Amino acid sequence: MIRVILPPHLRTLAHVGAELQLDVEGPATQRSVLDALEARYPMLCGTIRDQVTQQRRPFLRFFACEEDLSHEPPDAPLPDVVASGAEPLIILGAIAGG
Amino acid sequence: MSKVRVLVGTRKGAFILESDGKREKWDVSGPHFAGWEIYHLKGSPVDPNRLYASQTSGWFGQVIQRSNDGGKTWEIPGGGPQPGPGSMPSGTSNKFVYDESAETGKPLTTHQWYDGTQHSWEFKRVWHLEPSLTDPNSVYAGVEDAALFRSTDGAQSWHELAGLRGHGTGPRWQPGAGGMCLHTVILDPSDPGRIYIAISAAGAFRTDDGGLTWKPINRGLHSEYIPEPTAEVGHCVHHVAMHPSRPGVLFMQKHWDVMRSDDAGDNWHEVSGNLPTDFGFVIDVHAHEPETVYVVPIKSDGEHYPPEGKLRVYRSRTGGNEWEALTEGLPQSNCYVNVLRDAMAVDALDSCGVYFGTTGGQVYGSSDAGNNWTPIVRDLPAVLSVEVQTLP
Numbered sequence: 201m202i203r204v205i206l207p208p209h210l211r212t213l214a215h216v217g218a219e220l221q222l223d224v225e226g227p228a229t230q231r232s233v234l235d236a237l238e239a240r241y242p243m244l245c246g247t248i249r250d251q252v253t254q255q256r257r258p259f260l261r262f263f264a265c266e267e268d269l270s271h272e273p274p275d276a277p278l279p280d281v282v283a284s285g286a287e288p289l290i291i292l293g294a295i296a297g298g
Numbered sequence: 299m300s301k302v303r304v305l306v307g308t309r310k311g312a313f314i315l316e317s318d319g320k321r322e323k324w325d326v327s328g329p330h331f332a333g334w335e336i337y338h339l340k341g342s343p344v345d346p347n348r349l350y351a352s353q354t355s356g357w358f359g360q361v362i363q364r365s366n367d368g369g370k371t372w373e374i375p376g377g378g379p380q381p382g383p384g385s386m387p388s389g390t391s392n393k394f395v396y397d398e399s400a401e402t403g404k405p406l407t408t409h410q411w412y413d414g415t416q417h418s419w420e421f422k423r424v425w426h427l428e429p430s431l432t433d434p435n436s437v438y439a440g441v442e443d444a445a446l447f448r449s450t451d452g453a454q455s456w457h458e459l460a461g462l463r464g465h466g467t468g469p470r471w472q473p474g475a476g477g478m479c480l481h482t483v484i485l486d487p488s489d490p491g492r493i494y495i496a497i498s499a500a501g502a503f504r505t506d507d508g509g510l511t512w513k514p515i516n517r518g519l520h521s522e523y524i525p526e527p528t529a530e531v532g533h534c535v536h537h538v539a540m541h542p543s544r545p546g547v548l549f550m551q552k553h554w555d556v557m558r559s560d561d562a563g564d565n566w567h568e569v570s571g572n573l574p575t576d577f578g579f580v581i582d583v584h585a586h587e588p589e590t591v592y593v594v595p596i597k598s599d600g601e602h603y604p605p606e607g608k609l610r611v612y613r614s615r616t617g618g619n620e621w622e623a624l625t626e627g628l629p630q631s632n633c634y635v636n637v638l639r640d641a642m643a644v645d646a647l648d649s650c651g652v653y654f655g656t657t658g659g660q661v662y663g664s665s666d667a668g669n670n671w672t673p674i675v676r677d678l679p680a681v682l683s684v685e686v687q688t689l690p
């Protein structure tokens with residue numbers, strides 16, 4: 201079980217609370233977590249990563265354990281504490297716009 | 299008694315304003331999609347309770363919303379879990395993929411950037427949603443970077459009408475200050491194959507075969523701000539309007555100049571006449587008088603506010619050239635709002651209602667064709683678009 205924290209606008213879009221839990225098949229990576237997230241909440245498709253290129257949207261970042269994972273390869277394993285559910289993967293919107 | 303529903307898109311959400319036919323008391327609902335930019339929302343002429351909305355964000359991209367109950371509740375088409383194998387793919391209602399296949403038009407892949415270099419087409423957002431005149435599940439989307447998409451499954455999936463970018467002038471299109479947007483889509487009620495679109499800054503285009511092939515319709519436009527003022531493409535058209543009873547007559551508010559065509563856009567002539575300035579964004583036509591046209595003059599392209607700080611709608615009852623200022627109920631001092639290109643609409647009641655929204659968050663309405671105005675709401679976020687539905 202993986203814990204994910206979404207930015208507020210995406211919580212509204214997906215009708216979920218601050219934190220959600222996902223079952224992820226195989227190794228926990230950014231890609232596998234986002235695949236599971238989009239499969240369960242299809243309304244989030246395209247809002248975190250581009251529908252075509254699968255690139256992370258530029259104003260979003262991925263954090264866990266107080267570390268910026270945004271520039272890690274999408275298939276790199278997430279930290280063990282994220283894979284175990286002890287710590288959440290945080291999807292964060294840039295503080296931009298005043 | 300008939301009712302009126304005004305659909306307002308703003309920088310921070312959508313609002314729905316409803317009144318009976320007197321148009322004196324208004325119920326306001328919203329914000330819907332709070333915090334998101336709502337570039338446009340519009341109802342199906344066939345099923346007025348079917349609404350489509352374009353919800354966008356610099357952070358999270360494009361979302362398409364749909365309502366089946368006149369805006370009380372909304373859903374993302376295909377936003378629920380996939381019900382089973384072989385069913386319609388979920389989560390594609392915001393998937394706008396440019397068609398670059400040779401079979402469907404071989405569209406060019408670059409357009410001109412601000413600095414004159416070539417730049418790849420990149421989808422940014424939907425500016426305008428135009429529901430079909432005959433099928434509530436069919437809807438067109440005008441997008442940035444400029445292209446026209448169509449959905450025939452209630453906005454669950456989209457396909458580009460690639461002939462528009464395929465006709466050859468794409469490398470000469472360039473973005474206006476707001477981006478290279480396809481902002482106007484007009485469906486001809488007398489000819490299902492005919493569609494008009496307009497792009498800033500490329501110009502107006504027309505198809506007569508349902509979107510397979512397109513041609514620029516900019517003859518007569520004169521734009522001093524481009525290297526070749528009478529070029530076939532490159533003009534910054536801000537908006538185009540048509541009266542459904544005379545689909546060959548078009549009115550255009552260009553970056554500068556108010557223009558008219560009497561031959562479906564093949565030729566244009568200027569009808570700015572006595573306007574205090576012929577810069578502006580909106581233009582619309584009276585519901586019952588096809589020669590009565592409305593514009594809101596804006597001082598200049600560098601000063602996006604009304605001249606002299608006076609918010610004035612100008613009305614021509616002669617199809618242009620002779621304009622009268624409509625000021626009753628509108629602020630006539632210290633007013634420095636703008637009225638954006640999709641932010642004016644008319645209702646179809648016997649006494650035609652006219653509505654427009656401002657970047658200051660006011661939505662003004664007139665129930666007597668513009669003679670008198672009152673603010674329906676005063677303090678919304680900046681208004682991006684206004685559409686009106688006249689309901690039985």
